[in-house]
Amino acid sequence: MHPSAPYQLYYWPGIQGRGEFVRLALEEAGVPYVDVARKRGERGMPAMLASLDGARETHPSFAPPVLRAGELLIGQTANILLFLGARHGLAPRAQQGRLWANQLQLTIADIVDEVHDCHHPLSTNLYYEQQRPAARTRAADFTAQRLPKYLDYFEGVLERNRARGNHAVGARLSYVDLSLFQLVAGLRYAFPNAMARQQAGWPRLLALHGSVAQRPRIAAYLQSARRLPFNEEGIFRHYPELDR
Amino acid sequence: MHPSAPYQLYYWPGIQGRGEFVRLALEEAGVPYVDVARKRGERGMPAMLASLDGARETHPSFAPPVLRAGELLIGQTANILLFLGARHGLAPRAQQGRLWANQLQLTIADIVDEVHDCHHPLSTNLYYEQQRPAARTRAADFTAQRLPKYLDYFEGVLERNRARGNHAVGARLSYVDLSLFQLVAGLRYAFPNAMARQQAGWPRLLALHGSVAQRPRIAAYLQSARRLPFNEEGIFRHYPELDR
Structure with a gap:
């Protein structure tokens, strides 16, 4: 516990x-x-829900994640990363680099949305089991068409970056690299067959995944209890029938 | 034509x-x-496509819209608006307001994605006519559950803003207000029945739509040939069977 955590x-x-x-x-x-x-514990969920529509909040969020930083309450994943990136040296200082990092993060958000819709193509208010045939159609389209289109794009981004170090933006680690690590990890969990078939086409992206995993703080995190395992209640879900 | 347009x-x-x-x-x-x-004319489309993966671009975009501003090439709608908002006084100057505007814009992007998926729930590579039963299920869920959840949220944002003028952020017009105008306009086009049934619950949002439409430059634009009509190739599409 960090009662005084920032x-x-x-x-x-x-x-x-x-x-x-x-x-x-x-x-x-x-x-x-x-x-x-x-x-x-039991007080955690009410606190989380209050960040969404608590009467005291002037800036409520539509959905989590939400980050409180002193007086600031910030929602939307890419927006939180825009804030953290600037504050902790995880994004370029110049405007051009900042915008480029944000653009890439928003494109990662787009593929993450599409991964979610593979198991929930019809409604977020129904269980996966209630929309399985539609999920099969959507996931087949995703793994054959959308997944390679997105990962070809990110591979090209790494290829066009002339700076050393195989980073997405410039010559230093940014939050975009961390997010690409998570994207590759999630896709490998959810769609191991589709990834095994196609991933030889994305050598830079896989190398980036590997190098992020070996960063000391990330490696320690991944081995800690703070890192939850992937499971079938998250966004990256492994259903064998969606990964033919 | 503005050959020297910025x-x-x-x-x-x-x-x-x-x-x-x-x-x-x-x-x-x-x-x-x-x-x-x-x-x-005929040279326009190749120029647009080159902004996505042209060999000369160091910052290619995954999808349009893309904005070129001198040396900058910027993709992702919310990212372009982040840039334009700061440059043209269409966003607050302070960090807190900037982040709040960006957060709201990303939430607008989320509902826009869901509107798109009403007519393309299974695949963007199939025509609407090839996924009509799934579209009916998704659109019924959208109009009954998701649409009111989002618009209740935006109505609440306007209600919690204590500043005068019925703006989304602070006391001045921002790009978020312009986007909320477009959201209401699009939803009314695509789902006139669902909106007519429910819109009495969103008086501030409708008032904002009206006040934006009356701004001199926006009113002139809406009457010009530059404003394309809504149609069934865009995101907001009117299919009567999706709007019961």
């Missing part, structure tokens, strides 16, 4: 989900944070 | 789509821009 993260307690992109940035920054819904 | 917008020529959120900001700012794919 950051409180509000996110669902049992999944990596979109909150994981924020956790990875906080871990790499090495800054204390409270994962509110997980650490406060 | 901005070139790259977007599909026949639809409002996501490009419209950028057009509205450019129009309100009163700054000249070239809508490249529409104004250059």
Whole structure:
């Protein structure tokens, strides 16, 4: 517990989900944070829900993750990373680099949305089991068409970056690299067959995944209890029938 | 034609789509821009596509809209608006307000994605007519559950803003107001029945739609040939069977 931690993260307690992109940035920054819904037991969930529509909040969020930083309450994953990146040296200082990092992060958000819709193509209010035939159609399209289109794009981004180090933006690690690590990890969990068939086409992306995993703070995080396992309640879900 | 215009917008020529959120900001700012794919005839589309993966671009975009501003090439709608908002007084100057505006814009992007998936729940590579039963299920869920959840949220944002003028952020017009105008306009086009049934619950949002439409530059734009009509190739599509 860090009662005086500078950051409180509000996110669902049992999944990596979109909150994981924020956790990875906080871990790499090495800054204390409270994962509110997980650490406060029964009081955690009400606190998380209050960040969404609490009567005291002037800036309520539509959905988690939400980050509290002193007086600031910040929602939307890419927006939280924009803030953390600038504050903790996880993004370029110049405007051009900042915008480029944000653009890439928003494109990662887009593929993450599409991964979610593979198991929930018809409604977020129905269980996966209630929309399985549609999920099969959507996932087949995703793994054959959309997944390679997105990963070809990110591979090209790494290829066009002339700076040393195989980073997405410039010559230093940014939150975009951390998010690409998470994207590759999630896709390998959810779609191991589709990834095994195609991943030889993305050598830079796989190398980036490997190098991020070996960063000291990230490696320590991944081995800690703070890193939740992937599971079938998160965004990256492994259903064999969706990964033919 | 503005051969020396400070901005070139790259977007599909026949639809409002996501490009419209950028057009509205450019129009309100009163700054000249070239809508490249529409104004250059046969040379427009190749120029637009080159902004996505042209060999000369170091910052290619995954999808349009893309804005060229001198040396900068910027993709992702919310990212373009982040840039334009800061440059043309269409966003607060302080960090807190900037982040709040960006957060709201990303939430607008989320509902826009869900509107798109109403007519394309299974695949963007199939026609609507090839996924009509799934579209009916998704649209029924959207109009009954998701649409009111989002619009209740935006109504609450307007209600919690204590500043005068019924703006989303602070006391002045921002690009978020322009985007909320477009959201209401699009939803009324696509789902007139669902909106007519429910819209009494969102008086502030409807008032904002009306006040934006009456701003001199926006009113002039809406009456010009630059404003494309809504149609069934864009994001907001009217299919009667999806609006019971």
